[in-house]
Amino acid sequence: MIGHHMQANQAQRHRRVQCAFQTTPARQGHFLSVIFPGSQKTMSSLSGKVQTVLGAVDPGQLGRTMTHEHLTMSFECCYFPPAPGDKAVAEAPIEMRNLFWLKQNPYGSHENLLLCQETDAVKEELLFYRRSGGGTIVENTTAGISRDVTTLKRLAKETGVHIVAGAGFYVDVTHSDETRKMTVEKLTDIIVSEVLHGTDGTSVKCGVIGEIGTSWPITDSEKKVLKATAHAQAQLGCPVIIHPGRNPVAPAAVVQILQEAGGDISKTVMSHLDRTIFDEGELLEFAKMGSYLEYDLFGMELLNYPYKLEVDMPSDSQRVKTLAFLVAEGYEDRIVIAHDIHTKNRLTKYGGHGYSHILNNIVPKMLTRGINQNQVDKILIENPKHWLTFK
Numbered sequence: 001m002i003g004h005h006m007q008a009n010q011a012q013r014h015r016r017v018q019c020a021f022q023t024t025p026a027r028q029g030h031f032l033s034v035i036f037p038g039s040q041k042t043m044s045s046l047s048g049k050v051q052t053v054l055g056a057v058d059p060g061q062l063g064r065t066m067t068h069e070h071l072t073m074s075f076e077c078c079y080f081p082p083a084p085g086d087k088a089v090a091e092a093p094i095e096m097r098n099l100f101w102l103k104q105n106p107y108g109s110h111e112n113l114l115l116c117q118e119t120d121a122v123k124e125e126l127l128f129y130r131r132s133g134g135g136t137i138v139e140n141t142t143a144g145i146s147r148d149v150t151t152l153k154r155l156a157k158e159t160g161v162h163i164v165a166g167a168g169f170y171v172d173v174t175h176s177d178e179t180r181k182m183t184v185e186k187l188t189d190i191i192v193s194e195v196l197h198g199t200d201g202t203s204v205k206c207g208v209i210g211e212i213g214t215s216w217p218i219t220d221s222e223k224k225v226l227k228a229t230a231h232a233q234a235q236l237g238c239p240v241i242i243h244p245g246r247n248p249v250a251p252a253a254v255v256q257i258l259q260e261a262g263g264d265i266s267k268t269v270m271s272h273l274d275r276t277i278f279d280e281g282e283l284l285e286f287a288k289m290g291s292y293l294e295y296d297l298f299g300m301e302l303l304n305y306p307y308k309l310e311v312d313m314p315s316d317s318q319r320v321k322t323l324a325f326l327v328a329e330g331y332e333d334r335i336v337i338a339h340d341i342h343t344k345n346r347l348t349k350y351g352g353h354g355y356s357h358i359l360n361n362i363v364p365k366m367l368t369r370g371i372n373q374n375q376v377d378k379i380l381i382e383n384p385k386h387w388l389t390f391k
């Protein structure tokens with residue numbers, strides 16, 4: 001029964017996505033950057049800096065950093081129709097009486113997927129994030145899930161939080177026909193332009209490539225985007241962040257493609273490990289490949305993960321246990337963490353944990369589980385800083 005329900009849902013979801021999304025290519029301008037003779041590296045004034053939506057800053061200014069959040073986006077591409085008996089609660093406006101359902105079924109309500117409607121609430125949260133000791137947020141919204149860098153710029157100005165925006169493309173189901181037809185060279189040009197010149201017709205520049213979306217298996221269009229990502233990173237010396245498909249071997253498969261295309265794995269974050277690799281031995285094997293290891297679904301405690309029912313989504317306590325394991329294994333310089341807020345119900349406005357949950361609740365827990373203050377500071381300050389700094 002569940003299998004049939006999921007297949008029908010999947011087909012419906014894909015039809016919706018094709019109607020709902022067109023990627024918006026960035027300005028196709030002529031680059032002002034200079035390629036050094038005999039090398040692919042672009043001369044850039046960004047070397048040694050971090051690029052925020054308000055301009056380049058010294059890395060020491062960032063402070064505590066969440067490496068994977070969304071402040072404004074739409075997740076309609078991943079709508080997952082509710083069971084027939086749940087239609088009424090799924091379509092009701094979001095209010096206290098249906099939060100119990102949304103917490104377990106966040107992808108079954110269209111309204112819940114429109115984080116882009118909550119800019120005022122997000123602004124309040126960012127002010128609270130600063131009061132809680134936060135400094136920077138990496139905003140991972142790429143083409144396909146309604147990136148809005150103008151709003152990001154406004155939020156950065158009004159709250160004082162450093163915001164780093166993401167270049168590139170989300171998963172295959174959101175690629176437009178135009179994107180699918182592009183060569184690797186064309187895709188590379190777009191990504192480089194989003195970093196050097198501006199994004200989606202604005203002068204707001206991205207400071208990271210990603211989250212670059214991949215499915216499992218990785219599609220042909222996604223492979224082209226991954227190669228373009230590696231080529232752009234080789235030119236710019238910039239940070240990259242990846243959304244892997246939902247299979248334990250997916251992160252390694254992505255790293256292999258990036259490596260073969262000349263990407264710098266030491267400046268690449270692999271996201272969503274919480275729902276992707278569960279076996280400790282497999283995790284250590286992947287860790288050896290050298291990327292940053294990101295646990296970024298803090299605050300999300302969900303029993304039935306609809307995109308892959310075999311997955312037991314970990315609790316926050318289990319996430320902290322995995323961080324302690326990685327620290328004990330010597331990976332304290334490679335861990336980064338975040339909440340990846342991408343639905344409304346996770347905002348404090350709707351009783352969710354919000355963007356300050358890690359700072360206020362998870363850090364104290366880490367300190368009681370064998371992770372010391374110096375290691376916490378590496379995870380929240382030093383590792384993000386090194387990752388985000390252009391070479």
Ligand SMILES: CC(=O)NCCS(=O)(=O)O
Nearest residue numbers: 243272275297307340342
């Ligand atoms: C925005 C995004 O891609 N979030 C990840 C959701 S997932 O369920 O962990 O893939």
